[in-house]
Amino acid sequence: MIRAHFGLDQNPFSRDTLNLLPLQQEIFDTLRVHCQQGGLCVIVGEPGTGKSVIKQALCHHDPKRMLTPVVNRTLHTYHSTLRILCQAFQIDAEGYSDRCESRLIEEAQRVNHLGKMLVPIIDDAHLMAIDALRRLRLLFEDFPKNHNLVLVAQPTILSKLSLSVNDDIKSRVTYSALVPKLAPDSTIAFILAELDRVTLAHNTFTEDALALIVRSSEGVLRAARNLCVASLLEAVRDRTRTVDLKQVNRVLLQPHWRHQREENE
Numbered sequence: 001m002i003r004a005h006f007g008l009d010q011n012p013f014s015r016d017t018l019n020l021l022p023l024q025q026e027i028f029d030t031l032r033v034h035c036q037q038g039g040l041c042v043i044v045g046e047p048g049t050g051k052s053v054i055k056q057a058l059c060h061h062d063p064k065r066m067l068t069p070v071v072n073r074t075l076h077t078y079h080s081t082l083r084i085l086c087q088a089f090q091i092d093a094e095g096y097s098d099r100c101e102s103r104l105i106e107e108a109q110r111v112n113h114l115g116k117m118l119v120p121i122i123d124d125a126h127l128m129a130i131d132a133l134r135r136l137r138l139l140f141e142d143f144p145k146n147h148n149l150v151l152v153a154q155p156t157i158l159s160k161l162s163l164s165v166n167d168d169i170k171s172r173v174t175y176s177a178l179v180p181k182l183a184p185d186s187t188i189a190f191i192l193a194e195l196d197r198v199t200l201a202h203n204t205f206t207e208d209a210l211a212l213i214v215r216s217s218e219g220v221l222r223a224a225r226n227l228c229v230a231s232l233l234e235a236v237r238d239r240t241r242t243v244d245l246k247q248v249n250r251v252l253l254q255p256h257w258r259h260q261r262e263e264n265e
Helices: 002-006 022-037 051-061 078-089 097-113 130-140 156-162 164-170 184-197 207-217 221-237 245-252 255-264
Strands: 039-045 121-123 148-153 175-179
Touching (some): 039 051, 039 156, 051 121, 051 148, 078 097, 078 130, 130 164, 156 164, 184 207, 184 221, 207 221, 207 245, 221 245
Parallel strands (some): 039 175
16 A cells, blocks of 8 residues: 555565664674574564564575574473474474484584584573573584574563573573664664665655654664554555654554553653
8 A cells, every 4th residue: 555655666664674773783793603603692672672673684694504493482382392493494393302302403413514504593582481491402502513593582581591590501602682772863764764765755754753753662663663654554544645743643642552652651
């Protein structure tokens, strides 16, 4: 609908785009180095700050040389997690845990012999039971030494790792990074860069509308993206090619936005 109304070839503010912000690019570049050397990396940040963008960039970086099996369903048991990993590796997932572990180790060795890098990613790792995470860490000890395990999580995982009982995991962390909320200037830069990407004029959003979006999103990348898309849809409904306060305020009257604003006041 937005593409047809504004005459675009691409969707603005699409989640499928891989344009990294400067700090995201810095974290991504560091992760690539660890992918070559091996390690255990922890990427933390509040919901919506852009962790998934970094994960997506890793998954699409060099699929011919870098395998990135992803575990997204971290609330599962250890055995279920093994089955998810087997499916990601496209190998047989049947049998008990020890059989799955053996097949995963054999596949990891085979991939390594082909000269490929192995980068398992555990998303929402803060939700995983620490015992399951520990057993996965022990499994990866038998993987080729140049593999890089990446934990993507909310900051609560740092509290878990700080416990002395979890020193065996924390002591193996080779790199950690915090993905912070965006400063107002960075949020504006992100919005304008997205407009440039789809060849929309910067004045598609008036200065007042842009300022309100920046203020309401409070530095959360996902919130800024969603608010921009919703405001563009309101512009389509109004049959205008300019997003002003009228359109943004109409979005902010929706219950989930109002509740968020009331909580922050």
